[in-house]
Amino acid sequence: MTATVRTTCPYCGVGCGVLATPDGQGGAGIAGDPEHPANFGRLCSKGAALGETLSLEDRLLHPALNGARVSWDAALGTAAAELQRIAEAHGPESIAFYLSGQLLTEDYYVANKLAKGFVGTPHVETNSRLCMSSAVAAHRRAFGSDTVPGCYEDLDEADLIVLVGSNAAWCHPVLFRRMADAKAKRGTHLVVIDPRRTQTAQEADMFLGLKPGSDVALFSGLLVHLADHGFRDRAFVEEHTAGLDTALDRARQIAPDLAAVAIATGLAPQAISAFYDLFARTRRVVTAFSMGVNQSMQGTDKGNAIINCHLVTGRIGGVGQGPFSLTGQPNAMGGREVGGLSNMLAAHMHFAPEEVDRVRRYWNAPRIITGEGMKAVALFEAVRAGRIKALWVMGTNPLVSMPRADHVREAIQGLDLLIVSDIMANADTARARARTTVLLPAQGWGEKDGTVTNSERRISRQRRFLDSPGEARADWAVLAEVGRRLGHGKAFAWPSAAAVFREHAALSAFENGGTRDFDLGALADLSDGAYAAASPVQWPLPKRGGPKPRLFSDGRFFTFDRRARFVAVQPPGLAEAAGGAHPFVLNTGRVRDHWHTMTRTGKSQRLSAHRAVPFVEVNPEDAAFHGLTVGGIARVSTAHGAAELEVMVTDAVAPGHLFMPMHWNATYASAARVGALARGVPDPVSGQPELKATPAAIAAVAYRxxxxxxxxxxxxxxxxxxxxxxxxxxxxxxxxxxxxxxxxxxxxxxxxxxxxxxxxxxxxxxxxxxxxxxxxxxxxxxxxxxxxxxxxxxxxxxxxxxxxxxxxxxxxxxxxxxGRAATEGAGPTVCACHGVGLDVITATIQGGAGSVEAVGAACKAGTNCGSCIPEIRKLLTGETAKAA
Known part of the structure; x- marks a missing residue:
């Protein structure tokens, strides 16, 4: 048996440590790493099933040019020649790169350097724009930098955890188990704020099912309450912040009293008052927010409304307190560090003249850009308009995930050059065709080597434990080769991923002196051996001074005067109001066991068992009115597209609301691409599109x-x-x-x-x-x-x-x-970790198991990641009701 390798999970931003033991046949045994501080050995269902996703089925194994297999030399020769031709004919700004939070930091760094320093295009964008860019913008407005203040230990130490727009029980299960442990051990209160009664909400002490888009009103009211009822930390506000009076005046306009908040949010005044009182009287509060906040036309304002409440009480930088952005992808944070967003340059620097000059000198970059590029929605509109002639897509599937995805599909066909670096030949974007299309086989998880950064600023290693199949290559190496072919040999001459990392770390420390939050100076001289053996570490890591698990405990921020900023937010609202032909509000999100567009998780029979078909959640009242039945097929339509989905009738969604998962692509379903339905109006500050509230209609489809x-x-x-x-x-x-x-x-x-x-x-x-x-x-x-x-x-x-x-x-x-079972079956899967079905759990409960713990002891369901516990608890309640 080959030696076990310590690596990091490639799914969400929790960044769990994984022990992978290759089996010598292209697969591996998978276990959680008990020494990794993000998960201490726990894995969710997706992480535990990683070994089932390593097959070479449908892998892109060889370069291709316009559908025909070619050599790497021919593929890269065509790519470089076409990029050069297009830059000369149309200008470098006609070229764009669309990257992914699935890339390693080293890949991201080389792509950003190549584009922004040497090709001369600012249009380097990432699918992380759809994930956490509103959190980035909120951090920058408040702190002067994209800094996540706290760490996971704060979830263990908080007395109150407020989850806003986060179904953590399904989307960040390992972190949610830490929250549940804190609740069990120290009595931590859990409040969930979400329009949908999610699995997380089912576990909460308090659920606030507010109207979509009304978060700003709720937190503006909270700011007013805190300021007016003696909970303002006057010393902290006066010494370390600026702008409270303006922000408070705006908050009073939005939420002058409890009645106004109730009208705006649809919540009962008593529920609002109880939440405000709990927040006000609890010193150790963590407010964790995710896609329900970010994926909004007002995502940045929602984030700042939350941060305002922590600043006014001085609850930031201390143990068990602070705002906390829960990142969606494994390396969205790493992409932010190197400038993977079009409005960033590198190493958390932007476009002030001195910052541009600093990066230009460090890179010795002949074509350094001096301003922002286009954000994702605008970028693909520019592709459609013909202003972007060449697009390099790496590790992402915008034909499924982008809003107005049908428009994106049409737009890509008009490109002069489409380069796609991917691991899957059947990904929707890999099957797209432009005038010239170059497909490049990338290394997948287990084959590539580099670093990722999780939601608490912790850098961990993804290590190689499998041979690269076919002709797959590391993304950073492919980008570097193109850089050399474009005539920039010295700047792209790295011999290894470790060398790329050293350059990235050195840039973060270059002329820093503590003025920038992101500093890896202590790692700038890391040897190849030390890089190979590196343990997980949190930044900042300056040359002098150790790591800081929490920032801002000294009240010093990264603005010019070192004061945090209160932000006066705009009144709440939605980009498009439901009504007329589209009377419903369509919400989108993840399911428990699938990831993004299923190119990896779709291979696992264990992960496909829980939700085998794309579905739409409908409230019972709406189902009855529209003639929708459980398991029937419904057509969900918007002004931008349509999908056909199996109906799930549930009171998890309020009347007038629908929920549809984001995962199914053209390989796995006939008509379930959620991106095709969303218009995706961007947040004016962050550019992150609205994906949580699209006006929609629903109707039954009567198949024979x-x-x-x-x-x-x-x-x-x-x-x-x-x-x-x-x-x-x-x-x-x-x-x-x-x-x-x-x-x-x-x-x-x-x-x-x-x-x-x-x-x-x-x-x-x-x-x-x-x-x-x-x-x-x-x-x-x-x-x-x-x-x-x-x-x-x-x-x-x-x-x-x-x-x-x-x-x-x-x-x-x-x-x-x-059509009859030969033996008694297990029924639909409830616990993916242990493969326990509905019938087994129901029988266990009927046999006398009266608690989640008793069910787990009898059949193991719910004893690993715990993401199935809300369903088990619901079954317990249902069986108790039947017995009564």
Missing amino acids: ARGFVLSREAVPMPEAWWWARAAIPGGWGVQFATHDGSREVALALRGLVQAGGYELAEYADHARGRYRCAVYDGTRLVASIAVAPTEARPDWEAAKALFAAPEPEAPERRALLS
């Missing part, structure tokens, strides 16, 4: 038949059908809906799964619209098909259990055709 196909290899589906694909034990499953009858379905699907020499075992009752089929290669089960009228849809869960056996026995063979 429902069914599924289970197969050892993925099969294509007829174009006119609704379908959703998921990895299952033993292969792939597709659930479908169609207007065709069972006879037409049988003809279509037999042709897809039947090859020469295969045997068919069939059951057909076309008069009743029913058909079942099992396809065998000798005794080996190759595929299984079932279709029935929509109201009698076949049992997908039972069939999956039968299909898991490659050579079923006679009872299982009969069950495949009868």
Whole structure:
């Protein structure tokens, strides 16, 4: 067995340490690293299943030019020549780079240096614009720098944790377990503020289900309450801040009293008063905010409204207190450090003349840019308008994730040059075509080597433990080679990722002297060996003085006068009001077990079991009014696009509201790209688009038949059908809906799964619209098909259990055709970590397990990352109610 390697998870911004033990066959055993301070050995369901995502299925393994395989020399030669030609013909600002929080810091650094220093384009943007750029803007306005003040230990030490727009139980599960531990050990109160009653809200002591877009009103009212009721820290405010009077005047205009806050937010005055009193009387408060705050036309103001409340009480920089931005991606913070956003330069520097000159001299950059580039939404509008001629996309899938994604798809086709660096050949963006399209195979997690920075400013190593498949290369090395081909050999001559990191660290310390928050001077001379063995560390790390887990405890900020700034925020509002043809408000977000556009998690049958199809959450009142039924198909439409989704009826969403997950792409579903529905009006300060409140309509779609196909290899589906694909034990499953009858379905699907020499075992009752089929290669089960009228849809869960056996026995063979389970199954998966199904948990509760802990002791559900605990608790309540 190959030695275990310490590395870092490639999913969210928690930055969990992972122990990977290669199996010698391209896979690896995965465990949490008990020594990593972000997770102390815990992993969520996604992290625990990383070993199931390492297959080479659908990997991009070789460079390609306009769809034909070519050598690396030919691919890079074309890329460099076209970039040069376009820069000369249209100017360097006709070239853009669109990067990703999935990249390592070293990749980000080289891309930024190449574009902003040597190509001469300011248009270096990242999908992190869609994630945390409003938090960045709020930090800069308040602190003079993009500084996250606190650390994860504050979650352990807080007496009150306020989660705003964060479903941490599903999106940051390991951090949420720390919050739950604090609640159990020290009685920490948990308040959740969200328009949707999320799984996190189900675990809270207080839930405030406010109207979308009204956060500014709630926190403006809190600022007024704190200032007027004796909770102002006068010494801190007078000595260390500026602008309170102006901010307070604006807050009084927005929220003059409790009644005004109640009208704006839709909350009961008693609930608002209880929250204000709890916040006011608790010294150790952490307010953690995430996408529900950031992904908004007012995201920056929402962040500053929160920060204002911490500044007025002096609750910042101390143990267990402060505002805390929970980052979405593993290296969004690292991208911010190197200038991966178009309104940043490098090392947390911007575009003041002295900063531009400093970076120019350090890089010896001949074409250093002097101003900001276009932010994501504007960038793709410029692509569509033809002002951007060349686009290099790295490690992200904007054809799914960008708002107005159909417009993005059309826009990319008009480019002179599209370069895509990716690990997956079937990613939507990798399948796009421009006049010249260059595909470059990138190294994936486990193959590449570098650093990432998590939400608490902690830099950790991602280490290589697998050989690179095919011709995959490190992104930083590919970028450096293009830099050399463009004639800048000396500036791009790094021999290793460690050398890139040293240059990045040295730039952070260059002419710093404590005037900038980001300083890695102590790591600027790190040897290759020390880099290879580096333990997780938090910045700042200046040459003199140790790391600081918390900043601003001395009341000194990074503004010119070292004072923090209160910000006068704008009145609350939404970019587009629901009404008329689009009476609903569409919210978007993540599910527990999938990540971004599923290019990695979609490979895992464990992660695909919890939510196997794209869905829309609808309130029971709205479902009844619009004739929507549980498990039926609904069409959700906006002014910008449409999707078809399975209906989930739940009071988690309020009447008039819908929720749709962001993950499903064209590989995994026929019509579920959430980006196609959102207009994405940008925040005027941060440029982050509104993705949480799009006016929408919903209507039932009356398909004639429902069914599924289970197969050892993925099969294509007829174009006119609704379908959703998921990895299952033993292969792939597709659930479908169609207007065709069972006879037409049988003809279509037999042709897809039947090859020469295969045997068919069939059951057909076309008069009743029913058909079942099992396809065998000798005794080996190759595929299984079932279709029935929509109201009698076949049992997908039972069939999956039968299909898991490659050579079923006679009872299982009969069950495949009868549609009845041969043995008792586990039901839909609830606990992905241990693979525990709904039926097992329900039976455990009925057998006497009366608590989450008792359920865990009996069947292990909920004993790892705990992200399934809200569902287990709901089942406990339901079974207790039935018994009563």
